[in-house]
Amino acid sequence: MVSTNSLDQHQTSTGARVWRLPVEAFPNFWAYAYLVQVEDWVVLIDTGSGSEGSNAGLEAGLAAEGVRLADLTHILLTHGHIDHYGGLAYLRERTKAAIGVHELDLGTITTHEARLAILSRKLEAFLAQAGIPAERRAELLGMYRFTKALYHSVPVDFTYEARDMRIGPFELLHVPGHCPGHVALKLDDIVFCGDLVLKHVTPHQSPEELTPFMGVRHYLDSLSLFGRWADGASLIFNGHDDPITDLPARIATVAANLSRRITQALDALSEPRTLVQVTEQVYGPMNGYNALLVIEKIGAYVEFLVQRGLVEIVNTKELEDDPGAAIKYCRAELAPSRSTSRAQRQTGAYPGVSSGQRTDGSANVVKS
Ligand SMILES: [Zn+2]
Ligand SMILES: [Zn+2]
Numbered sequence: 001m002v003s004t005n006s007l008d009q010h011q012t013s014t015g016a017r018v019w020r021l022p023v024e025a026f027p028n029f030w031a032y033a034y035l036v037q038v039e040d041w042v043v044l045i046d047t048g049s050g051s052e053g054s055n056a057g058l059e060a061g062l063a064a065e066g067v068r069l070a071d072l073t074h075i076l077l078t079h080g081h082i083d084h085y086g087g088l089a090y091l092r093e094r095t096k097a098a099i100g101v102h103e104l105d106l107g108t109i110t111t112h113e114a115r116l117a118i119l120s121r122k123l124e125a126f127l128a129q130a131g132i133p134a135e136r137r138a139e140l141l142g143m144y145r146f147t148k149a150l151y152h153s154v155p156v157d158f159t160y161e162a163r164d165m166r167i168g169p170f171e172l173l174h175v176p177g178h179c180p181g182h183v184a185l186k187l188d189d190i191v192f193c194g195d196l197v198l199k200h201v202t203p204h205q206s207p208e209e210l211t212p213f214m215g216v217r218h219y220l221d222s223l224s225l226f227g228r229w230a231d232g233a234s235l236i237f238n239g240h241d242d243p244i245t246d247l248p249a250r251i252a253t254v255a256a257n258l259s260r261r262i263t264q265a266l267d268a269l270s271e272p273r274t275l276v277q278v279t280e281q282v283y284g285p286m287n288g289y290n291a292l293l294v295i296e297k298i299g300a301y302v303e304f305l306v307q308r309g310l311v312e313i314v315n316t317k318e319l320e321d322d323p324g325a326a327i328k329y330c331r332a333e334l335a336p337s338r339s340t341s342r343a344q345r346q347t348g349a350y351p352g353v354s355s356g357q358r359t360d361g362s363a364n365v366v367k368s
Pocket of ligand 2: 031081083084195239240
């Protein structure tokens, strides 16, 4: 995936130059930042995580092209995830470059500590509802906070919507879902898409119950919007692996992977289960940070199924009586106390989603 010893250089159709800079965001977890030189703009797209190794990698990558941090004119963030904005705290002290971010990720960058405190509370409530015991919750929250502790709030210079999604030579598109303020940037025939579409992995999903403008519903909308917007681009650069050259095929694969996982979650709900139980069914046992990531994914999938009317909460009485009880879900047509008819439930379905039964008893939940 990531090659550490060569910086590949590319040119857009009008001759703007683009370099891909690999940074080791966390041990054995690589990300890409991009250096773009176009007319008198010297732009860094994304910044790595802010870890010592990540900052060193970034500086070394720029130095290899004869660029000092002080030469940067702009830093444009694709989205508010730590492996993309974390380097800002280091960079802010070393460059006067104007920093830009989308409005919906502004708080992550500029009021980081307050946002982390609030999000930790919401995450704790989510994990409790999912059925994770208190001790394990504390462990997972500790890991969550640890990854964000490298960073401290940094002021930004402008936001994207306020500039009509046009920043100098770049055209921007808002693509929420993987992150609320996620954007893609287009320069001539080259597109930078952050983590919206990756070449080898399906981007992480987290429920919009935790953070508005995340969740599968927003993500699928963004995928199809992005597919149309980026049509004709020769290269799609992303945050973690090789450039994508066949975007329609990659989008279809990502949607199919997501559909498969969501269908597995639905199948696991043939009997009443908590999110923890669904996660065990779909992913098996998980340790460390992965345990947090998979419960967020399953949370997003089940939220999507509830939104589509395919899954219901079945322990309402218990939830009323015991504020600490975990939520139990079940496939709607198998739920013990259904009140609406199935025919009713299947009308008004979300575009791109079919709730049709397959012969094996599972359902095709996402059309790619
Ligand atoms: Zn991300
Ligand atoms: Zn990322």
